[in-house]
Amino acid sequence: FKQKTAYEMVRSLVGSEMCIRDSIGAVEVEIGEPKSSLTKEWKLTEDLANIMGFKSLEGHHSDIQGVKQDMLRHLLATYHDKKHVPVEFLNKLLAYSTERHLDLPNIITVNRNEATDSNGQLIFTSNLTVVGDTHGQFEDFTLLFENEEFGLFPSEENAFIFNGDMVDRGDMGLEIVTVLLFAKLLFPNSVHLIRGNHESEGATTLYGFRDEVCQKYSEDLYQAFIRLFDALPVGAVVNRDAFVVHGGIGLHTSTVEQLNALQRSLWGIEIDEMLWSGELTLYVLYDVYYI
Secondary structure (H helix, E strand, C coil): CCEEEHHHHHHHHCCCCCCCCCCCCCEECCCCCCCCEECHHHHHHHHHHHHHCCEEECCCCCCHHHHHHHHHHHHHHHHHCCCCCCHHHHHHHHHHHHHHHHCCCCEEEECCCEEECCCCCEEECCEEEEECCCCCCHHHHHHHHCCHHHCCCCECCEEEEEECCCCCCCCCHHHHHHHHHHHHHHCCCCEEEECCCCCCHHHHHHHCHHHHHHHHCCHHHHHHHHHHHHHCCCEEEECCCEEECCCCCCCCCCCHHHHHCCCHHHCCHHHHHHHHCHHHHHHHHHCCCCC
């Protein structure tokens, strides 16, 4: 088969007399319009695909979702081979992801698809997996996308919440965060990132992520990751009846409205309680720095 880049493959799937609207607004082509108009997100996807040299075989995929999953596989394979991606890829992805997460509320809303069965009972028609504390363990992390129990790759029917502490301790936190940001770009409604107590400059300086990034790239890139961490939401409400947070519910806030009114980049006592919970009490009462 003739090889094409992933972006060329998507373009070949979209004819001049059809309009495809993807979850990221991938490509829009009006009837009879010879040129496509690209969203900011898909233009970035094109740029990243070109930087990484993503390939997709003609005829192998029949839809855009398949192409995007192929792109994600390529990035995972790159990291499985212990290769580094170009810093240009990381800078573009981090800048976009930071901007996008700053637009989100402190507490995001994540809904599984619902339907009513023949008995009138409400049922879920999509999966949602909540993942916590991957802590730089890349090989374990990738099992999530290889295990059928978790529905394999993100899609409209298979969503993930990554509930903080993605970095430190293990030596591939950079790779985990990069894969998640790229997956978020490709599947924005199916991948959600929440901040944990390790997504901070203090924790990452003590527990390894800062050294990891500086050894692989530079201090400047590390600071770009810190800007991203400062932008991440700190909790999620799932289908109106579940609250997902890394640490716990504090004493100073009692409603989602109060939490959403906080300026999360300042990391006050209310944010501390959500990210640290009991560990914060140990720190204050006994002068123990426990993470």
